[in-house]
Amino acid sequence: MKTQEIADFLSADLAGDPNIEIVGLAALDTAVTGEIAFSESQSFFETKASAVLVSLEFNESVTCTVIKAASPKLAFTLIAPLIHIKKIEPSWHANADIADGADVRASFIGPFVTIGTDTIVGDSSEIHSGVRIGRNVIVGERTVIHPNSVVYDGTRIGSDCIIHAGTVIGSDGFGYVKDENGSHHQFPQIGSVVIEDNVEIGANCSIDRGSLGTTRIGEGTKIDNLVHIAHNVHIGKRVIIAGQSGIAGSSVIEDDVVIAGQVGISDHVTIRSGAVIGAKSAVFPNKIVRSGVWAGIPVQPLEEYARQNAGLKGLQKLKDDIKDIKKLQK
Amino acid sequence: MKTQEIADFLSADLAGDPNIEIVGLAALDTAVTGEIAFSESQSFFETKASAVLVSLEFNESVTCTVIKAASPKLAFTLIAPLIHIKKIEPSWHANADIADGADVRASFIGPFVTIGTDTIVGDSSEIHSGVRIGRNVIVGERTVIHPNSVVYDGTRIGSDCIIHAGTVIGSDGFGYVKDENGSHHQFPQIGSVVIEDNVEIGANCSIDRGSLGTTRIGEGTKIDNLVHIAHNVHIGKRVIIAGQSGIAGSSVIEDDVVIAGQVGISDHVTIRSGAVIGAKSAVFPNKIVRSGVWAGIPVQPLEEYARQNAGLKGLQKLKDDIKDIKKLQK
Amino acid sequence: MKTQEIADFLSADLAGDPNIEIVGLAALDTAVTGEIAFSESQSFFETKASAVLVSLEFNESVTCTVIKAASPKLAFTLIAPLIHIKKIEPSWHANADIADGADVRASFIGPFVTIGTDTIVGDSSEIHSGVRIGRNVIVGERTVIHPNSVVYDGTRIGSDCIIHAGTVIGSDGFGYVKDENGSHHQFPQIGSVVIEDNVEIGANCSIDRGSLGTTRIGEGTKIDNLVHIAHNVHIGKRVIIAGQSGIAGSSVIEDDVVIAGQVGISDHVTIRSGAVIGAKSAVFPNKIVRSGVWAGIPVQPLEEYARQNAGLKGLQKLKDDIKDIKKLQK
Numbered sequence: 001m002k003t004q005e006i007a008d009f010l011s012a013d014l015a016g017d018p019n020i021e022i023v024g025l026a027a028l029d030t031a032v033t034g035e036i037a038f039s040e041s042q043s044f045f046e047t048k049a050s051a052v053l054v055s056l057e058f059n060e061s062v063t064c065t066v067i068k069a070a071s072p073k074l075a076f077t078l079i080a081p082l083i084h085i086k087k088i089e090p091s092w093h094a095n096a097d098i099a100d101g102a103d104v105r106a107s108f109i110g111p112f113v114t115i116g117t118d119t120i121v122g123d124s125s126e127i128h129s130g131v132r133i134g135r136n137v138i139v140g141e142r143t144v145i146h147p148n149s150v151v152y153d154g155t156r157i158g159s160d161c162i163i164h165a166g167t168v169i170g171s172d173g174f175g176y177v178k179d180e181n182g183s184h185h186q187f188p189q190i191g192s193v194v195i196e197d198n199v200e201i202g203a204n205c206s207i208d209r210g211s212l213g214t215t216r217i218g219e220g221t222k223i224d225n226l227v228h229i230a231h232n233v234h235i236g237k238r239v240i241i242a243g244q245s246g247i248a249g250s251s252v253i254e255d256d257v258v259i260a261g262q263v264g265i266s267d268h269v270t271i272r273s274g275a276v277i278g279a280k281s282a283v284f285p286n287k288i289v290r291s292g293v294w295a296g297i298p299v300q301p302l303e304e305y306a307r308q309n310a311g312l313k314g315l316q317k318l319k320d321d322i323k324d325i326k327k328l329q330k
Numbered sequence: 331m332k333t334q335e336i337a338d339f340l341s342a343d344l345a346g347d348p349n350i351e352i353v354g355l356a357a358l359d360t361a362v363t364g365e366i367a368f369s370e371s372q373s374f375f376e377t378k379a380s381a382v383l384v385s386l387e388f389n390e391s392v393t394c395t396v397i398k399a400a401s402p403k404l405a406f407t408l409i410a411p412l413i414h415i416k417k418i419e420p421s422w423h424a425n426a427d428i429a430d431g432a433d434v435r436a437s438f439i440g441p442f443v444t445i446g447t448d449t450i451v452g453d454s455s456e457i458h459s460g461v462r463i464g465r466n467v468i469v470g471e472r473t474v475i476h477p478n479s480v481v482y483d484g485t486r487i488g489s490d491c492i493i494h495a496g497t498v499i500g501s502d503g504f505g506y507v508k509d510e511n512g513s514h515h516q517f518p519q520i521g522s523v524v525i526e527d528n529v530e531i532g533a534n535c536s537i538d539r540g541s542l543g544t545t546r547i548g549e550g551t552k553i554d555n556l557v558h559i560a561h562n563v564h565i566g567k568r569v570i571i572a573g574q575s576g577i578a579g580s581s582v583i584e585d586d587v588v589i590a591g592q593v594g595i596s597d598h599v600t601i602r603s604g605a606v607i608g609a610k611s612a613v614f615p616n617k618i619v620r621s622g623v624w625a626g627i628p629v630q631p632l633e634e635y636a637r638q639n640a641g642l643k644g645l646q647k648l649k650d651d652i653k654d655i656k657k658l659q660k
Numbered sequence: 661m662k663t664q665e666i667a668d669f670l671s672a673d674l675a676g677d678p679n680i681e682i683v684g685l686a687a688l689d690t691a692v693t694g695e696i697a698f699s700e701s702q703s704f705f706e707t708k709a710s711a712v713l714v715s716l717e718f719n720e721s722v723t724c725t726v727i728k729a730a731s732p733k734l735a736f737t738l739i740a741p742l743i744h745i746k747k748i749e750p751s752w753h754a755n756a757d758i759a760d761g762a763d764v765r766a767s768f769i770g771p772f773v774t775i776g777t778d779t780i781v782g783d784s785s786e787i788h789s790g791v792r793i794g795r796n797v798i799v800g801e802r803t804v805i806h807p808n809s810v811v812y813d814g815t816r817i818g819s820d821c822i823i824h825a826g827t828v829i830g831s832d833g834f835g836y837v838k839d840e841n842g843s844h845h846q847f848p849q850i851g852s853v854v855i856e857d858n859v860e861i862g863a864n865c866s867i868d869r870g871s872l873g874t875t876r877i878g879e880g881t882k883i884d885n886l887v888h889i890a891h892n893v894h895i896g897k898r899v900i901i902a903g904q905s906g907i908a909g910s911s912v913i914e915d916d917v918v919i920a921g922q923v924g925i926s927d928h929v930t931i932r933s934g935a936v937i938g939a940k941s942a943v944f945p946n947k948i949v950r951s952g953v954w955a956g957i958p959v960q961p962l963e964e965y966a967r968q969n970a971g972l973k974g975l976q977k978l979k980d981d982i983k984d985i986k987k988l989q990k
Contacts (some may be wrong), residue, residue: 025848025850025872026872027872027873030872030873071837073837073847074837074838074839074845076847076848077837077845077846077847077848078845080846080847080848080850084848084850093757095755095757110774111757111772111774112757112772112774112790128792129757129774129792130772130774130790130792130808130810146810146812146831147774147792147810148790148792148808148810148826162832164828164831164832164866165792165810165812165828165831166808166810166826166828166864166866200832200846202831202832202834202866202868203810203828203831203866203868204826204828204864204865204866204886220843220844222834222836222844222846224834224888224890225828225831225834225866225868225888225890226864226866226886226888226906238842238843238844240836240844242834242908243834243866243888243890243906243908244888244904244906244924256842261906261908261924261926262906262922262924262942279908279924279926279942279944280924280942280957297957309958312968312971312972313968315968315971315972315975316967316971318978319971319974319978322978322981322982322985325985326981326985329985329988329989
C-alpha cells in the first residue's frame with residue numbers, strides 16, 4: 001500500500017512522498033524503512049519509519065512523510081488490517097471430522113477439527129486446528145475461532161467475531177438444588193448462548209449456557225483472557241471486560257460499560273450503561289450500579305473510595321489525637 | 331413423559347389432566363404448550379406451560395395442570411434428566427488413538443481422542459472430542475468428559491462425574507526449592523489426583539497432582555469454571571466452589587463447605603465443615619476457619635466484616651468529632 | 661540408583677548401607693522400602709524409607725541409611741529427576757499434521773499434533789497430544805509442551821521449558837481504540853512472545869503477544885496455573901508468579917520478584933528486583949514498587965498494611981472513646 005493510498009483511505013492530507021510502499025506497522029522508536037508509525041504529540045520526533053500518522057495540529061519539520069489525522073492512533077488502528085493481513089489462505093484440511101448434516105462454508109478448516117450435525121458455519125470463517133463445534137450451532141460469516149476452542153451444542157455466534165484459543169462457550173451453568181440429605185442436584189442447564197456480531201473473546205475464557213434461558217453477549221463487545229461469564233448473564237453492546245473478571249448468574253451489563261481486570265460481579269446485579277468498574281473491585285448480589293466510576297470491595301463511587309483510603313492512612317493520627325484529648329481531660 | 335408419570339415419580343398429588351405429554355422444561359413466563367415449569371410462591375400465576383410444579387400449600391385456581399411438591403424447585407430439578415436427556419447415542423469414532431493396553435468400555439468416544447496405556451474407562455462413560463487421557467488412569471462408570479479436557483497420567487476419576495471442556499487434571503504442582511544462586515528447582519511433583527464419585531467440574535479449571543501425596547476431591551463436590559486447585563489439597567464431600575476461586579497447596583476443605591466466587595484460600599489452611607466463605611474474600615496461610623459465614627480480606631465473621639465496613643463509612647465523622655472536641659478543649 | 665551413587669552425586673557423607681537400590685521418592689511418614697525421603701529437622705524420626713536425606717547437624721541414631729546435606733530439601737529436589745524419570749520413550753505418532761516446511765527434531769510427537777510451516781522444534785523436545793504450534797515458531801531443546809496447549813505464529817520458546825496443558829501463548833493482546841461512534845477497533849496486535857530458557861508455565865495460562873513489540877518471560881521464571889500475562893509485559897529472570905495472578909499491558913517485573921496468588925498488577929507498572937507481592941493484593945497503574953514485602957489493595961509495605969488492619973479492628977473502640985470524651989465535655 002502506498003502512502004498516498006493510505007491518505008486517501010483516511011481522507012487525510014499527506015506531506016512528503018506519496019509513493020512510498022508501506023509494508024509494515026511499528027512503534028515510532030523501533031520502526032524501520034517501509035514501516036508506518038503514529039505520534040499523538042505535537043513535538044518533533046526522530047524516526048526511521050517511512051511515514052508517520054500525526055495530529056492535525058502537528059507542525060514540525062520531520063524527515064519522513066506525514067499523514068494528518070484527527071486521531072493518529074485511531075487512524076493507525078484503522079489502516080492496520082490493510083497492511084498486516086491476518087486472514088490466511090483458504091484451505092480445508094482432509095483430516096477434520098465434519099458431520100454429514102453440517103452446512104459448512106468456512107474458508108479455512110484446520111486439521112483435527114470437529115463439527116457436529118445440523119451446524120451452520122458461514123462464508124469466509126476460519127475454524128482452526130482442534131476446535132470442537134457441537135451440534136445445532138450457528139457461526140456467522142468471517143468469524144475466526146482459534147485452536148482448541150470448544151463450542152457446545154446449540155450455541156449461536158455472529159459474524160466478524162474472533163474467539164481466541166482454549167475458550168469454552170456453552171458449558172453448563174453452575175446451579176444446584178440441595179435435597180434433604182445435603183446432596184446437590186444440578187438444576188437444568190439446558191438454555192443457550194447467543195453471541196452477536198463483531199464480538200471478540202480472549203483465550204481460555206468460559207461462557208456458560210443459560211439454565212432455562214439464554215446467556216447473551218451484545219454486538220461489538222470485547223472480552224479479555226480468562227474471563228468467566230455465568231449462566232443467563234446479559235451483556236450489552238460495546239462493553240469492555242478486562243482479564244480475569246467474572247460475572248455471576250443472571251447479572252445484566254448494559255451497553256458501553258467498562259469492567260477492568262479481576263473484577264467480580266455477583267449474581268442478579270445490574271450495571272447501568274456508562275458505568276466504569278475499577279480493577280479488582282467487587283459488586284455484591286442484587287445491586288444496581290449507576291453510571292460513573294466505581295472502585296472497592298464492595299464498589300463505591302471513586303471519590304468516596306479515594307477519601308476512605310485516605311482516611312485509613314490517617315487512622316493512627318486519630319488514635320494519637322484521642323490519647324492527647326484524654327490526657328487533657330484528666 | 332405424561333403428567334401422571336411425573337407425579338408418580340415424585341410421589342406427588344396432581345390436579346388437572348394426568349395425560350398431557352411433557353416434552354420440555356422451561357421457566358414459568360417463557361414456557362409453551364408441552365412444557366413443565368415450577369413456581370415457588372403461593373400466588374396465582376398465568377403461564378402457557380402445560381403443567382407446573384407448585385408447593386404443597388398452593389391453593390390458587392390456575393388454568394394448567396399442577397403437581398404439588400414440598401420443594402417445587404427440587405422436584406423440577408429431579409425430573410429434568412427424565413425429560414431433557416443429555417446422554418448421546420453410543421458410538422466410537424474410528425479416528426481416536428486408544429493404546430493397546432487400555433481397557434475402555436465407554437459408550438461414546440469422540441473423534442481425535444487420546445487414551446494412554448494401562449488406562450481403564452468404565453461402562454457408559456462419554457469421552458468427547460479431543461480429550462487427552464494419559465497412562466494408568468482410571469475413569470469410573472457413566473462419567474462424562476467434555477471436549478479438549480486433559481487428564482494426566484495416574485489420575486483416578488470416579489463414577490457419575492462430569493468434567494467440562496478445557497479442564498486440566500493432574501498437572502504438576504507449583505513447588506520450587508531455591509539453590510544458593512537463586513535458581514528455582516522443581517520439588518518432585520509425582521503424586522496423584524483422586525476425584526471421587528458424583529463430582530462435577532466446570533470449564534477451564536486446573537487441578538494439580540500431589541507433590542508426594544494426593545490431591546483429593548470428595549464425593550458429590552461441585553466446582554465451577556476457572557477454579558484452581560493446587561497440589562495436595564484435600565476437599566471433602568458435597569463442597570461447593572464457585573467460579574475463579576483458588577485453593578493453594580495442602581489446604582483442607584471439610585465436608586459441606588461453600589466457597590463463593592473469586593475466593594483465595596492460601597496454603598495449609600483448614601476450612602471446617604459448614605463454613606461459608608463469601609465472594610472475593612481471602613484466607614491467609616495456616617489459618618483454621620470454623621463453621622459460620624465469613625467475608626473480607628482476610629476473612630472475619632460476617633457481622634464483624636459488616637460492622638467494620640460501616641465503621642469505615644463513619645471515619646469522616648470521627649475526624650470531625652475530634653476536631654470539635656479539640657476546639658472545645660481550647 | 662544406589663544410596664552411595666546418590667551420596668556421590670551430592671558430594672555428601674553417607675552413614676549406613678551404601679548399596680541399597682532406591683526406586684522411589686516419598687515423604688518421611690508414607691515412604692516404604694526402596695524409597696528415599698528427607699527430614700529438615702534435627703530430631704529423631706521413625707520411617708520405613710530405606711534412606712533419608714538429613715541436615716549436616718543431624719546426630720540421631722535412626723534405623724535407615726542417612727545422607728547428609730546442607731539443605732536436605734534441595735538435595736531431595738536435585739536427585740529427584742535421577743530417580744523419577746519423567747521423559748517418555750521417543751516416538752512420533754503417524755497421525756500428526758506437521759507442515760512440510762517445518763524442521764522438527766523432537767523426540768516425542770503425540771497423536772493429533774499440529775505444527776505449522778517454517779517452525780523449528782529442537783532436539784529431545786516433547787510435543788504432546790493435541791498441541792497446536794503455529795507457523796514461524798521456534799521451540800528449543802528438551803522443552804516439553806503438554807497436551808492441548810496452543811502456541812500462536814511467531815512465538816519463541818527456549819530450551820528446557822515446560823508448558824502445561826491447555827496453556828495459550830501468543831494470543832492477541834487486549835487493546836482497542838474507540839471511534840466517534842463508541843465502537844472499539846482492535847489496535848494492531850502483531851508483536852511476538854519470547855520465552856527464555858528454563859521457564860515453566862502451569863496449566864490453562866494465557867500469554868498475549870506484544871501489540872507492536874514483544875512480551876518477554878526471562879530465564880528460569882516459574883509461572884503457576886491460570887495466570888494471565890498481557891501484551892508487552894516484560895518479566896525478568898527467576899521470577900515466581902503463583903496461581904490466578906494477572907499482569908496487565910506493558911508492565912515490567914524485574915529479576916527475582918515473587919508474586920503470590922490472585923495478585924493483580926495493572927498496566928505500566930514496574931516491580932523492582934527483590935520485591936515480594938502478597939496474595940490477593942493489587943498494584944495500580946503506573947506505580948513503581950521497590951524491593952520489600954508488599955500487601956493490600958492497593959499495595960503498601962507489609963508493616964503498614966498490618967498496622968492499618970489492626971487499626972481497623974480498633975475502630976469501634978475509637979468511636980466509644982469519642983462518645984466518652986463528649987460526655988465528659990458536657
